[in-house]
Amino acid sequence: MATGLTADEILALRDRHLGRSLSVSYRHPLHIVRGERQFLYDADGRAYLDCVNNVCHVGHGHPRVVEAACRQMSELNTNTRYLHENIVEYARRLSGLFPDPLEVCYFVCSGSEANELALRLARTATGRHDVVVLDEAYHGNTGGMVDLSPYKFAGPGGAGRPEHVHVAPVPDPLRGPYRYGDPSAGQRYALAVADELRAAESRGRPAAAFFAESVPGCAGQIVPPDGFLPSAFEAARSAGALSVADEVQVGFGRVGTHWWGFEAQGAIADIVTLGKPIGNGHPMGAVVTTRAIAEAFENGMEYFNTFGGNPVSCAVGLAVLDVIEEEELMENAHSVGEVLLAGLRELSRIYPIIGDVRGLGLFIGVELVLDPETLEPATEQAAAVVNTMRERGILLSTDGPYRNVIKIKPPLVFQAADADRVVSELGEVLAGSALGVS
Template sequence: MNSAASNELKSPLEKISKEETLRLRDIHIGKNCTVFFKSSGALKIVRGEKQYLFDENNVPFLDCINNVAHVGHCHPHVVDAGHRQMQLLSTNSRYLHDNLVLYAQRLQRYFPPQLSVVYFLNSGSEANDLAMRLAKAKTGNKDVICVQGAYHGHLQSTVSISPYKFNRIKGYKQKKSVHVAPLPCSYRGKYQRSQIKDESVDIGKLYADEVGAIIENLRSNQRGLACFICESLVSCGGQFPLPQNYLKYVYQYVREAGGVCIADEVQTGFGRVGSEFWAFRLQDVVPDIVTIGKPIGNGHPIACVVTTQEIARAFEAQGAEYFNTYGGNPVSVAIANAVLDVIENENLQQHALDVGQYLIEELCKIQRRRPLIGDVRGTGLFVGIDLVKNRVTKEPASDEALYVSRRFKEEHCLVSTEGEWNNVLKLKPPMVFTKANVDTICELLDKFLEELTHPNEV
């Protein structure tokens, strides 16, 4: 791109220097509003296209972590849909508008038939907050079970069920109505596949029984269960799929106790896992409530709660109306509808399956010769690489993961870390990620692990 064309892309705010942007941010923005790669130098991003982000100097960075830009940054069909609708109408959802009902009808076709009622909101945090309100309305109870390492949003209500967050807040006291089950990780959790010699043992059931024990404790204390909430694949807790059969048994225990089962698909839905459109289908279960956000609008603020008629009626019976000013406004829904167009027309679910399988295969090849990689896991374009100092003890290689993340950035690729010890490299790229991009990432990863193995030769 020539310099004249590059300058045309810049708005007035993008013409100030990066140093000035940092100075103004330091003055006017809360200090705990963090940015990526702060320790190695924050990036100033001014443009996005497909799986690439461009800095103020028009240098491209391969984006391997932005699952929000689901169908690719600034997809022209999505941008055009929003632009056309904004030229016509942008208002709240208390007026009748075809976009709302037609999209709800279209979205529902991706779900099992019993999940037929849709509520529109602006973010995944709002969606999970509403999901808990629905569950409490249905059951009349307030106790919630979540899992260790979970993150369900930044609202006060959702932080309270997000151990990933509240365990890091100084002086925070966990609510008595919130109960935390062990993180269901078969690699480094309470029950590990490597430590169980009998391969017939169902690790999913072992972890589910931990939830069952919490429910029994509630019963013994004469407390009722409102809901169990869990991401369909664990993200912040370490980037891994749930053990087989985990949700099948958990949902059985929860329903027997009169509780509601909530699947958080905010980071995992819309075909990312490849073999299924929703990650909860990997567990062969049907939740009572599903929350979706982030990818639904390709970065535009829109989210949904999808639930059953029975639960919706219980919520309605409370008497107070539910009103969300911008939830389901015509512009947001036009954009969400365009995202579904792209997923279908560009066959992105199958693409995620094909590229994701190739990614796992190539990473496993590196794992066989690089002992720093303890585990490679995931499905579709949702992949975690667990770095360890020792494969037997599984001591987290946090410093090494930080080094690799920094080196990726230096080579114009964006990869970040996840998990309790920040030792897991996460890969959740836009769905247009290619096999050529996989080759780039794997070649660089192998190089960086070699540097860590022989630091004196770097």
């Protein structure tokens, strides 16, 4: 497939033929030509340790997944109006991974589509229209999902908060109103969600749903304080709204202790949306919900999705589940995540620029600040760290409203030795005077 183009030639062609609202990573963009396990390889054959890939979840090019896709692709790929074993076997396996009463699946092609369908389900089941979301949330690239994503509508080019959307504070225990050390922080953030639900109702706009990323990603890899999610979902229930857990980033064992981020926090959603890791790079998404909500959706209008749930996608989805289970990748996320968190916390004791280290399993954020008291964000330093680490062969990225949170979410085949390498290289980079951050 490689055409032999240089990086500069590819950049020029992108510039000419692709919409320019698409950016590239790193000061010196990478020309990646191959991936294997937790490594990506550039056109010169140099290996990079991939620490930001929650899509190729079971490892780049996993042979089991590739083989399942190729075999099914050469046999049959068609829509879901014919009977086929793959879709029912996959729905049976996938729904079996959810707590009761989540048991009905819909298959789509992306996380955005999953969230769009979740919104339709919630609106149809409640007869309401509005939505409460968390600040800095990202739920997808469609018009409807940009409307539900403060990360987009309140950011560059955004048109501001739409009338039907109500925003509760992100439960950030470092920067938010309720912080580390406050044992009631989780409850207080949940009360803020309840306040938004009540305020919406008092304006004559009761909410159909409370949408939340189970572990907020774009907000800066935020681990909500204990008790937040169950209480926020309970608040939604008492307000007559459905809770939607967006598991697009964190699902499928990434949090280490459970398959789903909401479960790890002791909460149960009414509707769960899945994407990214579900197909290890194959474009897939899914919605899992209760029988009652699915029945309310059966109002006569058919839900059909040309590609969603096709035999190839379901074969891929099944292979991904097999690999997660057989290679014990959730358990690996837990143990390697602990090694990484411990190493990063050790670094934070040496380098005051590390204002916070947080995470669940292999979903980790390292927040850089110029001053541990004022929490002034070290945005430029975070970008410099990420670019220097890239030169050292380690791929990281930044997120959060100030882009000062280094995000770490590698494929789940990440090893303890990889974690040690990240910690030791990051320590050297932070010690480097060139960054002016030591």
